[in-house]
Amino acid sequence: MGNVMEPQSSIHTLQAEIDALKTQLEEANDTLDAIRTGQIDALVVKGDDGHALYTLRSADHTYRIFVEEMTEGAVTLNAAGIILFSNAQFAAMVRQPLSKVLGCPFIQFVAAADRPLFEQVLSAAWQDSAKREEVLLGDMESLPVQLSLKVLDFDGDKTLSMIITDLTQQKKTEEELKHKNEQLEALNNALLSSNHDLQQFASVASHDLQEPLRKIQVFSNFLMERSYHALTDSSKQYIDKIISASNRMKTLIVDILTYSRLSANDAQPGVVNLQRLVDEILEDFDLKIVEQHAVIDVGELPVVEGNRGQLRQVFYNLLSNALKFSTPGSKPYISVTAKPVKAVELGVALLNEEEYCHISIRDNGIGFDEKFAYAIFSLFEKLHHKSTFEGSGIGLAIAKKIIDKHHGLIIAKSAPGKGSEFSIILPLKQTNLR
């Protein structure tokens, strides 16, 4: 290249020229290797009429490495659908050595059933340039893949490049997700219907139980009113027991009904002035308060959003308990106080921006062992013997359910003989929590 031979050159110069040519050959071989392994993007070659720039088609080094390394298959097809280029990943997908893949029509790797679809997509891609479709590769152990097709134009020479994404994992995940969703839905339906049945049962049972119970009450009352004088002392005792047991049962049934109905209806929350609410309840307890010489201290209570009837029930039940479980021989002292709390101060359970109030109802009554602090909110849980304290054991369960429905918390603290404290943490607004 460019060297001019002179006839009169000596062996020495000839030898030197041979060495120079050898070096040039080595350089040329290196260049070829570099081109083959993708290390070169362009060559500048000195020719007879100056330098010429030779760039390599699709030889962008970074992209070549990228295409080889990526987890997707990548192929380039010519207009006849023959594979001109394939990365190793695609060859692995179709379980063929790379050498057998090159030069083959791509369609032979597509599952027979998907071949008409592939041909459609292929011709559409040639026309519109970009397409996406899911097909199966291979017939025996078929592989779901997504094809992304794009026509590339190199100096008027068009090829179609295709990225092949293995969808096996995605399909598996989709399948699992679908399965899990179906399970969840079935469980949810079962839960809904069992909840409905339970409510239905509680409501029907309570209603229907009340009729025969009322008969027992009516006729034992008649016996009491009309024939009491004619009864022996032991018979009088029996009548008294029948009357008090049936009255207790009436309370139980009404409370179960109340409890079951709490699940059923969801009224829109209204504005509830807790101060006025507590004052009203204390009026109801007027007689009891006077009888027991009870002192009740009510601090400033906030206005909250909620169901007035339900919240009234909560305070009614708690205040009624505080009066009921008073220490024999001492005056009941009950305080109802409130202070504002921010959600963040309450810790993880209530992680939002809402503002809450902390209402405390404290008494100096008989109290209870703190290990029961959770159990007392369960249905029918009674810590005290029924002859000592009347009631159904549903009152606190009702209170808890109502507070739960108001997105709040109710906590009991106590020690035997030390009185008890019920803390209610209630959001001021319900609107954002529904």
Added chain:
Amino acid sequence: MTITRVVLVEDDPDDRDMFYSFFSSRKHLKLLPAMANGVELVEYLQNLGADEALPDLIILDQNMPMMNGRQTLAFLKANERFANIVAVIYSTYADSNLIIECKKLGAGMVAVKPITEEGYLKMMDNFLQLVRK
């Protein structure tokens, strides 16, 4: 003193007996034959001739077969001829839903069935006050 004509619509024989034992001897009350459910009452009322006197007070039990108290009340209030008769509901249980619904339909009162004689007498006094108004 005017005589008040009363119909009790009640399927429970014990409750019917009790009612009659308390009130059949009252001079200013005329207890018409008791009806076992709303269907019987409707039939009775529709068979009354134009010249015959309608009852002044209809006491409806809520829980009855065929046609319950609430349904019977709805029929009465929708019927021009019977709409002005004082109709009351009495029931073993009366939750707020029932009370609100029956009041809307035009019940004069929704009462819980008493369990003592005293309770019955009071209830009847309340019903009769409605008739007099």
